Amino acid sequence: MKTKLFVTITVLSSCILALATTSHAVQVTQNVYEDAFPHMKGQSLVWQTKIDGNWEIFVCDITNQEVRQITNNDYNDISPQTDGDYIVWLAYPNIGGDIFLYKISSQTTTRITDDGAVDDAPKIADGRVVWASHEVTDSVEPGEIFLYDIQTTHITRLSQADTLDDNSPRINSEKVMWVQTDGNETTRFLYEIGNGLVSEAADTFVWPDSPTKDGSLIVSTAHDRHDREIFIRNTAQGTRQQLTENAVDDLSPCVSGTQIAWVSGSDSEAEIVLVRDESEYEDYLADAFTATETEFEPPPPEPDDGGNGGGSGGSSGGSSGGSCFVNTLGGKI
Numbered sequence: 001m002k003t004k005l006f007v008t009i010t011v012l013s014s015c016i017l018a019l020a021t022t023s024h025a026v027q028v029t030q031n032v033y034e035d036a037f038p039h040m041k042g043q044s045l046v047w048q049t050k051i052d053g054n055w056e057i058f059v060c061d062i063t064n065q066e067v068r069q070i071t072n073n074d075y076n077d078i079s080p081q082t083d084g085d086y087i088v089w090l091a092y093p094n095i096g097g098d099i100f101l102y103k104i105s106s107q108t109t110t111r112i113t114d115d116g117a118v119d120d121a122p123k124i125a126d127g128r129v130v131w132a133s134h135e136v137t138d139s140v141e142p143g144e145i146f147l148y149d150i151q152t153t154h155i156t157r158l159s160q161a162d163t164l165d166d167n168s169p170r171i172n173s174e175k176v177m178w179v180q181t182d183g184n185e186t187t188r189f190l191y192e193i194g195n196g197l198v199s200e201a202a203d204t205f206v207w208p209d210s211p212t213k214d215g216s217l218i219v220s221t222a223h224d225r226h227d228r229e230i231f232i233r234n235t236a237q238g239t240r241q242q243l244t245e246n247a248v249d250d251l252s253p254c255v256s257g258t259q260i261a262w263v264s265g266s267d268s269e270a271e272i273v274l275v276r277d278e279s280e281y282e283d284y285l286a287d288a289f290t291a292t293e294t295e296f297e298p299p300p301p302e303p304d305d306g307g308n309g310g311g312s313g314g315s316s317g318g319s320s321g322g323s324c325f326v327n328t329l330g331g332k333i
Contacts, residue, residue, distance in 0.1 A: 026273070027264075029058075032268055033049050033050055033051050034266075034268055035048075035270050035272045036055075036263055037079065037252055037263075038261045038263065038272050039081050039082055039254055040259060041082050041084040043061060044061065044082045044084050044104060045082075045261055046059045046080040046081070046087050048089075055078050056077055057069075057070050057071045059087060059104065070087065071091070073091075076091065077091045077092075077100070078121070079121035083125050083127065086102065086103055086124060088122040090121045090122065094116070096119060096134075096136065097119045098114055099122050099129065099131055099148075101150065118140055119131055119134075123171050125171045125172045126173040127150045129147070129171075130148075130170075132146075132168070132178070142162075142163060142164055145191075147176060158191045158198065159180070159189070164180050164182050165180065165181045165182075166181075167179055167181065172209045174193055177189065177201065188200070188201035211255070214255045217233070217234060218235065221250060221251055221252075227248060228249040228250055228251060229242055229244045229245060229246075244262075244264070246264070248269070250273075258276065260274070261274045261275075
């Protein structure tokens with residue numbers, strides 16, 4: 001695993017998608033592309049959009065009501081995650097994929113990995129990134145777990161180099177957890193961020209964090225005999241309520257604070273929808289979205305990084321040819 005980082009400042013035009021607003025919700029996207037896999041922390045909402053055959057990464061600043069396209073290249077950028085200040089994702093400028101990082105405030109992109117390993121999708125929490133990486137020799141080797149500290153730019157291998165496969169890492173402000181597979185047996189390990197100690201997790205240990213859970217709120221999707229809808233459970237109040245009721249599948253819900261986002265629809269009709277406050281949950285069902293969209297040119301191609309094997313957050317090729325849509329967001333978000 002190389003520890004050398006390639007950093008570029010990615011200059012992209014702001015691409016504000018059609019944000020359709022009602023008094024109770026925001027339809028964050030309104031386009032002819034497939035939008036998928038939202039993830040949210042604080043006031044940052046990220047997702048991937050399939051434009052002309054390639055997945056690209058977008059971020060919405062919920063406070064400022066602005067959506068920005070942060071990748072624009074000729075390969076897939078997938079599985080975005082955010083801690084509210086940074087975004088990480090897995091990109092495929094090569095066969096094995098590499099990990100990229102975007103700082104929201106400065107709009108700068110860092111390529112964390114640049115090697116021949118096969119990297120899995122990263123996770124992020126409080127300025128630290130974790131992922132599983134598989135070295136490629138004559139075959140793809142078992143996975144090892146790596147931790148990247150954004151402030152120090154230091155990469156630490158958390159797992160032991162052996163013949164067992166370490167995979168599926170998770171991270172929060174205090175710990176990293178991952179799974180080690182030995183045939184049909186699995187063992188979970190914990191890394192304490194504060195003191196650097198690694199220990200085997202107890203059988204009764206339950207990882208406390210999930211994109212679908214924040215505090216007492218848990219969001220899920222379930223079939224209502226017609227299609228999949230979004231449901232909310234409040235463990236503190238002991239209540240469960242249905243948030244959506246429509247003729248399309250509602251999928252991939254996530255929650256941060258009282259804000260809930262999900263994908264409504266499928267394929268090119270899939271859009272990202274956001275509800276911000278608990279008082280709006282019941283009222284959301286009665287609302288309908290309206291927006292007028294205007295087509296603009298996509299942001300320019302990302303600059304070449306000088307030949308480091310695919311660029312830092314961008315390709316050396318041209319634009320994917322997709323379009324962005326702009327609409328002024330009015331009313332209550």
